[in-house]
Amino acid sequence: ANEKPVTVIGLGPMGQAMVRKFLAAGHPTTVWNRTASRADALVEEGAVRAASPADAVAASELVVLSLTDYQAMYDILGQAEDALAGRVIANISSDSPQKTREAAEWLAERGAQLLAGGIMVPAPMVGEEGAYVFYSGPRALFDAHEATLRVIGRPDYRGSDPALAQLFYQALLTVFLTALAGELQAAALIGSAGVAAKELAPYMRETLELAAMFVDETAAHVDARSYPGDLSTVVMMGATADHIVAAGTAAGLDTVLPEAVKSLYDRAIAAGHGSDNWTSLYEVVTRRG
Ligand code: NDP
Structure with missing residues (x-):
């Protein structure tokens, strides 16, 4: 050869x-x-x-x-x-x-x-x-x-720029590792009621597919720095984030992951984004709003 x-x-x-x-x-x-x-x-x-x-x-x-x-x-x-x-x-x-x-x-x-x-x-x-x-x-x-x-x-x-490959890699691993940790948090929540993880598995897959359907709209909002839409506001999604923490606490779980998510919503509300789309959390993540 x-x-x-x-x-x-x-x-x-x-x-x-x-x-x-x-x-x-x-x-x-x-x-x-x-x-x-x-x-x-x-x-x-x-x-x-x-x-x-x-x-x-x-x-x-x-x-x-x-x-x-x-x-x-x-x-x-x-x-x-x-x-x-x-x-x-x-x-x-x-x-x-x-x-x-x-x-x-x-x-x-x-x-x-x-x-x-x-x-x-x-x-x-x-x-x-x-x-x-x-x-x-x-x-x-x-x-x-x-x-x-x-x-x-x-x-x-x-x-x-040599850093670009690394940035793309780390960006996608951010999504991957966070989603995988979320899978375990979800399994633990269900497990606290004695339910096997495999009963949750098909719904987990559907939820991950649903998350994938948000990708393009999220990118459009981020690139425009505009967060329209009243179907999934920060206040509505933030209330859910509170409930997830409460459920995990009641189940005796480590809640560090859901509390981190709740913190993003809390701070978005404090910054005046309550009635914006949840994508306005981008302003908190980038420390701009
Ligand atoms: P490992 O960490 O298992 O192996 C890494 C290699 O690095 C080994 O050959 C090890 O040598 C060598 N090494 C580590 N430290 C030193 C050192 N100080 N001096 C000399 N050699 C050293 O890695 P993987 O093969 O799993 O992954 C390699 C890379 O690919 C990592 O950066 C990982 O993040 C990335 N990656 C891995 C994926 C996976 O699924 N595994 C998926 C995507 C990316 P020794 O055998 O002597 O210990």
Whole structure:
């Protein structure tokens, strides 16, 4: 095969899944992991084990990082500084936008370039239908490596600011983690009456679909900074937020999550948004109203 070589550093569940997809697509794939044994099965499947981070970086122009955070990148590439010049570091690890911008500078000082990534699916879905990955950084870098990166999921370029991929990733994980925590809060509320979570499950799915139906209207309100509509006012939704806290308290649950939501409504009302649409909570979240 004439596929381009690629190096993958970081062989947690995500990195391992990426390596398997690169191998299946015919890319000569070099791997390195702090805990060397995590590479064993991949080497049997055809990956090449690098003896050191420097060897791993030297093996391919494109170096994919799949690490817990950006500090891990410094811990590893700090041992490979002389090998970095001319490399494209596709760091598909979660961290803050600021850490991502700093990493772009750190790499640039060593002659390498950062393509920041945020992968939006769990390990079993890497490279499968529906998998996608946000990227940001220099457009030319993205264009040069898009075909290779496509192997792990549809590449979605967000712009030249390296923080953009991270911001899109963290924004969507905000929705995801909050919704997942909400699922558990709901199950606990039902469970307090001795009802099994699976009885709630079909309604939970419908509720999540209903929430999805609000997405476009919410975006329109936010972009216009205008919150019309009297079907779901802050006062009406805020009363419900109160009831959710009361129900959780009566059931003896930890109410930190519903209290956080109630607090947004309380403060929106205090700021005079009571008869606006619930979307006016945006003014509270952004500390503007
Ligand atoms: P893990 O946290 O399980 O693995 C991370 C890798 O980072 C391991 O190879 C680990 O090495 C390495 N590592 C961590 N700290 C250091 C360090 N200080 N020095 C050297 N190596 C280090 O992560 P996942 O594979 O689950 O995820 C990787 C990234 O992908 C994360 O940023 C995660 O947020 C993101 N992600 C994960 C998803 C998932 O479902 N798992 C979904 C979407 C994104 P070692 O083996 O030696 O410990």
